[in-house]
Amino acid sequence: MKRSINIRLVGIAILAITATVLGITIIYYNLFEKQVRSDLSISAKLLKDTRYFESVNIDTDNIDLSTDLDELRVTWIDKDGTVLYDNDASADLLSNHNDRPEIRQAFDQGEGEAVRRSNTMNKDTFYYAVLLDNGTVLRVATDVQSLWSVFMSVTPIILLIILLIITICIVFSHLLTIQLLRPVEQMAANLENADYESPYRELDPLSEMLRKQHTDVLAAAKARQDFTANVSHELKTPLTAISGYAELLESGMVGQEQQNHFYQEIRKNADRLLALINDILRLSDLDRKDPELEFSEFDLYEAAKECMEALSVSGGQRDVTIELEGDSQIIRGNKDMIKELVENLGQNAIRYNNPGGKVKISVGVIDGQTSLTVKDNGIGIPASEQQRIFERFYRVDKSRSKATGGTGLGLAIVKHIVELHDAKIELDSAPGVGTTITVIF
Numbered sequence: 001m002k003r004s005i006n007i008r009l010v011g012i013a014i015l016a017i018t019a020t021v022l023g024i025t026i027i028y029y030n031l032f033e034k035q036v037r038s039d040l041s042i043s044a045k046l047l048k049d050t051r052y053f054e055s056v057n058i059d060t061d062n063i064d065l066s067t068d069l070d071e072l073r074v075t076w077i078d079k080d081g082t083v084l085y086d087n088d089a090s091a092d093l094l095s096n097h098n099d100r101p102e103i104r105q106a107f108d109q110g111e112g113e114a115v116r117r118s119n120t121m122n123k124d125t126f127y128y129a130v131l132l133d134n135g136t137v138l139r140v141a142t143d144v145q146s147l148w149s150v151f152m153s154v155t156p157i158i159l160l161i162i163l164l165i166i167t168i169c170i171v172f173s174h175l176l177t178i179q180l181l182r183p184v185e186q187m188a189a190n191l192e193n194a195d196y197e198s199p200y201r202e203l204d205p206l207s208e209m210l211r212k213q214h215t216d217v218l219a220a221a222k223a224r225q226d227f228t229a230n231v232s233h234e235l236k237t238p239l240t241a242i243s244g245y246a247e248l249l250e251s252g253m254v255g256q257e258q259q260n261h262f263y264q265e266i267r268k269n270a271d272r273l274l275a276l277i278n279d280i281l282r283l284s285d286l287d288r289k290d291p292e293l294e295f296s297e298f299d300l301y302e303a304a305k306e307c308m309e310a311l312s313v314s315g316g317q318r319d320v321t322i323e324l325e326g327d328s329q330i331i332r333g334n335k336d337m338i339k340e341l342v343e344n345l346g347q348n349a350i351r352y353n354n355p356g357g358k359v360k361i362s363v364g365v366i367d368g369q370t371s372l373t374v375k376d377n378g379i380g381i382p383a384s385e386q387q388r389i390f391e392r393f394y395r396v397d398k399s400r401s402k403a404t405g406g407t408g409l410g411l412a413i414v415k416h417i418v419e420l421h422d423a424k425i426e427l428d429s430a431p432g433v434g435t436t437i438t439v440i441f
Contacts, residue, residue: 005180009173013165021158033126036144037113040128043072044111044140053085054134073141077103077129084136097139102129106137122146230392231280238269238276245269279409282340293334293420300329300370300441301363304342311346311359319355320376322346326363329370331441333421341417344410345374345437352435353378370441377434386427390415 047053053076076085081098083091097103105112106129114127124146129139145153245262248254254262301324308324315322331338342361349359353376362373381389392412418425418439429435 005177006170006173009176010166010169013169014162017158017162017165021154021161025154032144033115036126036142037128040113040126040140040142041111044128044130044138047074047138047140048130048132053132053136053138071142075139075141077137077139079107079135100127100129102127102139103137105129106131106139117146226392235273235276238273241269242266242273276409279413282409282413295332295334297330297332298335298338300331300338300372301326302328303335303338304361304363304372307339307342307346308361310343311350311361314347315350315359318350318353319357320350320353321358322350323358323360324363325360329363329365331370333441337417337420341414341439342372342374344414345372345439348410349374349376349378349435349437352376366438366440372439372441373436374438375434375436380431380433381427381429381435382431386429389427390425 073088074086075083075094075097077097078084081096081103083094083097085091086094100114102112102114105114110131112127112129116125116127117123118125122145123143125141125143127139127141129137132138245266249259249262304324304326308322311322314320346359346361353359357377359374359376362371362375364371364373390411392409415425421441423439423441426438426440427435428438
């Protein structure tokens with residue numbers, strides 16, 4: 001990150017220097033051009049005021065301006081465009097100048113100017129012509145370096161300046177990067193400190209987000225650790241029982257009645273072990289949140305009705321009455337998961353009920369939204385325990401849960417299914433009164 005910031009700062013510096021040099025060069029060259037034009041105009045008018053070229057009968061052989069005006073070319077043109085005099089070349093060798101734009105402009109308007117560029121010589125020639133009182137034209141000219149030539153001449157200096165500034169930028173960008181990143185590093189080191197305040201106000205949202213993510217990661221790690229410990233404990237109990245009963249049977253030291261009892265206990269613990277493994281695998285599947293999960297529209301009441309047969313059998317075994325009420329409600333979801341949700345809630349209501357108790361499953365509408373309610377008049381849940389009942393392996397009454405074959409994962413599966421359907425779950429319970437769990441879609 002530091003290297004990336006340094007490179008960007010140096011790049012910005014190079015771009016700024018280059019743009020500044022180009023801009024200044026162009027601006028000053030334009031000012032220089034204006035100055036050259038102004039100087040040529042003044043020179044031409046001064047020569048005109050000397051009235052040195054007023055007589056067409058003057059002997060041009062006696063005119064010699066080559067030493068007086070080294071950098072200024074003076075040309076005297078007759079009315080027909082014939083060159084009468086030139087201080088840089090023989091007039092006889094020069095062609096007619098009547099086609100030159102500055103000459104034509106001078107004849108027409110009294111004065112004229114032009115610039116002709118030589119790409120081979122990298123020079124620009126500036127011309128200024130003025131009409132004399134005798135009808136002839138006096139033209140002055142000078143050569144100056146072209147813009148490209150000027151720019152190339154200062155290139156070594158520009159490169160030296162760029163190299164110097166890059167060196168300075170590298171040093172300052174390194175120091176600036178350290179200064180900018182120090183608060184971020186300090187913030188990272190204080191993620192667990194809720195009282196830490198970042199020195200930059202702009203970092204507060206990032207700090208809060210990172211702290212929340214850090215807390216979530218720690219919580220997830222602890223939950224995974226607790227889950228592993230709980231799974232080990234839950235698996236160990238039935239396995240220990242099965243191993244103990246099998247060892248007694250193997251020794252041949254038990255009678256026929258005890259053997260039958262041990263066989264029943266082995267089967268019971270094996271069934272509990274199988275149910276536990278199936279619930280763990282099911283939770284693992286739900287944790288993956290398969291993006292290809294198939295959703296469709298179906299009748300929630302009919303789905304609940306299909307679960308009633310299995311629930312009625314379980315209720316009959318524990319002397320608990322199961323009722324279904326409500327009407328047709330169409331929802332969009334995964335029907336198999338919703339049936340699993342109904343069965344888990346129903347089995348939980350039966351398991352934590354009393355003989356002669358009742359469980360009512362209702363399908364209806366609450367505040368305009370489809371709802372599924374499972375209500376029982378069983379043992380109820382203390383207020384202090386209600387926040388934890390959806391945790392994995394958490395049981396309000398551990399002895400009752402194990403005695404009735406509960407794995408402690410049923411409500412955790414219910415919570416996952418509710419989340420996958422973007423629904424919400426509400427709990428209302430009191431000890432000795434019963435429990436009502438409502439799922440709102």
